[in-house]
Amino acid sequence: xxxxxxxxxxxxxxxxxxxxxxxxxxxxxxxxxxxxxxxxxxxxxxxxxxxxxxxxxxxxxxxxxxxxxxxxxxxxxxxxxxxxxxxxxxxxxxxxxxxxxxxxxxxxxxxxxxxxxxxxxxxxxxxxxxxxxxxxxxxxxxxxxxxxxxxxxxxxxxxxxxxxxxxxxxxxxxxxxxxxxxxxxxxxxxxxxxxxxxxxxxxxxxxxxxxxxxxxxxxxxxxxxxxxxxxxxxxxxxxxxxxxxxxxxxxxxxxxxxxxxxxxxxxxxxxxxxxxxxxxxxxxxxxxxxxxxxxxxxxxxxxxxxxxxxxxxxxxxxxxxxxxxxxxxxxxxxxx
Amino acid sequence: xxxxxxxxxxxxxxxxxxxxxxxxxxxxxxxxxxxxxxxxxxxxxxxxxxxxxxxxxxxxxxxxxxxxxxxxx
Numbered sequence: 001x002x003x004x005x006x007x008x009x010x011x012x013x014x015x016x017x018x019x020x021x022x023x024x025x026x027x028x029x030x031x032x033x034x035x036x037x038x039x040x041x042x043x044x045x046x047x048x049x050x051x052x053x054x055x056x057x058x059x060x061x062x063x064x065x066x067x068x069x070x071x072x073x074x075x076x077x078x079x080x081x082x083x084x085x086x087x088x089x090x091x092x093x094x095x096x097x098x099x100x101x102x103x104x105x106x107x108x109x110x111x112x113x114x115x116x117x118x119x120x121x122x123x124x125x126x127x128x129x130x131x132x133x134x135x136x137x138x139x140x141x142x143x144x145x146x147x148x149x150x151x152x153x154x155x156x157x158x159x160x161x162x163x164x165x166x167x168x169x170x171x172x173x174x175x176x177x178x179x180x181x182x183x184x185x186x187x188x189x190x191x192x193x194x195x196x197x198x199x200x201x202x203x204x205x206x207x208x209x210x211x212x213x214x215x216x217x218x219x220x221x222x223x224x225x226x227x228x229x230x231x232x233x234x235x236x237x238x239x240x241x242x243x244x245x246x247x248x249x250x251x252x253x254x255x256x257x258x259x260x261x262x263x264x265x266x267x268x269x270x271x272x273x274x275x276x277x278x279x280x281x282x283x284x285x286x287x288x289x290x291x292x293x294x295x296x297x298x299x300x301x302x303x304x305x306x307x308x309x310x311x312x313x314x315x316x317x318x319x320x321x322x323x324x325x326x327x328x329x330x331x332x333x334x335x336x
Numbered sequence: 337x338x339x340x341x342x343x344x345x346x347x348x349x350x351x352x353x354x355x356x357x358x359x360x361x362x363x364x365x366x367x368x369x370x371x372x373x374x375x376x377x378x379x380x381x382x383x384x385x386x387x388x389x390x391x392x393x394x395x396x397x398x399x400x401x402x403x404x405x406x407x408x409x
Contacts, residue, residue, distance in 0.1 A: 038367070042375055157370065222374050223390020230378070231387055262378050269382070 002181040002243055002323070005128040009174035012070075014063035014332035015167045015291065015298040016144075017049035024160070031156050039160055044261030048163030048286035051146045054336055056084045057094045059166025059291075060142035061101050066332035067140075067170050074102060077170075079109040079136035081127055083119040083143040083290050085315065086150065087112060098142055109135060116194070117257045117314025119143055119290030121322050124169070124310075125182045131173045138172040145289035150196055152217040161220075161260065163286035167294035178325040183240045190228060190317035193221045225314070229263045233313045233321075234270035240323050241271070241309075248272025252306030253326075255279045257313055258292035267311075289314075301331040337399075337408055341383040345402075348375045358400030370394075380406055 024036040024046055031039070040046050051059075060082065068074060080102070082095040095110035104110075109130070115122050123141040130136045144166030151159040192207045198215030213219040233256075241248060248271045256264050256278055264282075268275040279296040288295055293310050305326040313319035337345075337356075346353035349365040349372065362368045373393050380388050384406050396402045 035371075038371060042371055221390070222370060223377055223393070226374050226377055227387055227389065230381060262375065266378055266381060 002183055002240055003125070005125070005132055005180040005182070007173050007175050007177050008128045008131055008180050009172050009177045010326060010329045011170040011172055012067045012330035012332070013167065013169050013294045013297055014066040014334070015165060015295045016059045016063040016066075016334045016336060017163070017165045017285065017295070018051045018054050018059070019335045020050050020052050021047050022050045023047040027160050030154060031160065035156065036160070042260070042262060043161065044280065044282040045161065045286045046283045048148070049165065049335070050148045051164045054146070054164070055088060056086045056144035056146050056166055057082065057088050057098060057142070059146070059164065059336065060144040060168055061098060061166070062334060062336045063166050063332070064098075064102055064140055064142060064168035066334055067168055067330070068102070070330065070332070072170065075105050076138050077102075077104050077108070077140050079127070079130055079139040080104060081111060081113060081123055081139065081141050083113045083115055083123040083141065084145050085114055085116050085289070086146045095142070102140070115316070115318055116145065116289050117259065117292065118312040118316065118318040118320045120167075120293040121182070121310055121312045121320035122184070122318075124171070124180070124322055125184070125320065127171050128180060131171060138170065141169045141171065143167045143169070143294060144291045147218065147287075147289050150216070150218045152214055155213065155217070157222055158218050158220050161287050163288050165285065165288035165291035165295050167291045169294060178327070181240065181244060181323040183236050183321045185232060185236055185319045187228075187232070187317045190224065193224045193228065193317060194315040195219050226263060228317055229259060229313055230266040230270070232317075233311060233319055234267050236319060237267070237271045237309060237311055237321055240321055244323055246307065246323070250307060251277065251309055253277070253279065253303070253308040255293050255296050255308065255310045257311065258282050258285070258296055259287055259314065298331045298333040301333075304328070337403055338383055341379060344379050344383070345376060348372050348379065356399050358398060358403060360399040362396060362398060376402070
């Protein structure tokens with residue numbers, strides 16, 4: 001059953017990436033030329049942006065400043081949400097730090113949401129609910145991750161895949177906007193498929209590791225993540241499309257979490273959409289976790305998004321999809 | 337084994353499709369690793385509409401084992 005949100009306006013999306021580029025050729029010194037050739041062919045990823053010390057919050061705040069500089073008074077923003085799994089600290093919440101850095105009012109809500117690749121859509125849902133409940137009337141949703149900072153340098157299953165990015169999305173209440181519809185899903189039995197062991201307070205045996213990976217570094221089981229992404233996600237999208245009476249062929253824009261081209265093409269096939277109609281910026285940015293959907297969107301600043309499906313899925317395991325007719329929104333992209 | 341699947345499987349292993357008889361030992365291809373396993377999972381899904389697990393597929397020693405896994409044998 002889809003969740004319906006009325007009167008929500010997507011005013012603007014801004015994204016920010018680190019200026020440092022790391023190409024597949026540069027990774028060949030670690031992983032070998034042949035392995036990187038095959039990697040590029042199989043995933044579509046040719047280069048990625050890598051933090052040289054910029055945090056997820058740094059990148060997302062820089063993105064937010066683009067929106068603010070273009071005629072958004074700071075005191076008009078009455079909530080800020082920060083979605084990330086590479087926050088500034090365990091505590092305090094990075095959103096509180098964002099409130100201060102962005103010079104927002106103090107009588108506002110600010111909190112973090114710990115989600116990865118599904119995080120952007122969940123961020124929109126939660127922000128939309130705050131708007132609908134009149135907790136706020138104009139919300140900044142900051143969504144970003146610097147996964148390269150938790151990858152093991154010599155882990156071929158993770159290091160070449162990920163890139164870093166931050167984003168900011170401005171939402172507000174406006175009568176007459178097309179409805180937004182959301183699907184959400186969670187399967188915690190897959191928690192061990194994408195995990196950083198030893199990064200918190202769980203007992204050591206809580207979720208067993210099968211592979212040898214350093215504690216504090218990202219572990220990802222590629223084949224089980226592929227199977228999850230190519231079964232649960234198209235199932236959920238198709239159920240949503242059926243409920244709305246939308247055919248895959250009538251969609252104007254599909255923005256899937258940019259995991260890798262193999263996953264994107266498989267999901268596209270299963271939802272009846274030509275792979276060319278799914279935005280794909282993997283070649284330039286790799287997998288940027290929760291920022292991947294807004295990052296893909298800002299690379300098409302003149303696009304008429306129209307009838308759109310945005311779908312994020314991954315760590316948790318968690319997935320969420322938004323179905324909506326998206327009117328024009330302001331779009332910005334920068335690097336620091 | 338469907339010819340289209342065989343062709344794509346051979347391409348993933350970077351061998352000639354003609355070599356992929358049931359006795360072909362997968363490890364004889366230098367390409368048989370975790371990256372190729374995910375590619376083959378995708379191929380099986382695309383050509384047969386079946387989901388196979390990475391662990392099951394990595395336990396296959398020969399092309400014949402893969403055929404049995406898919407249910408083609």
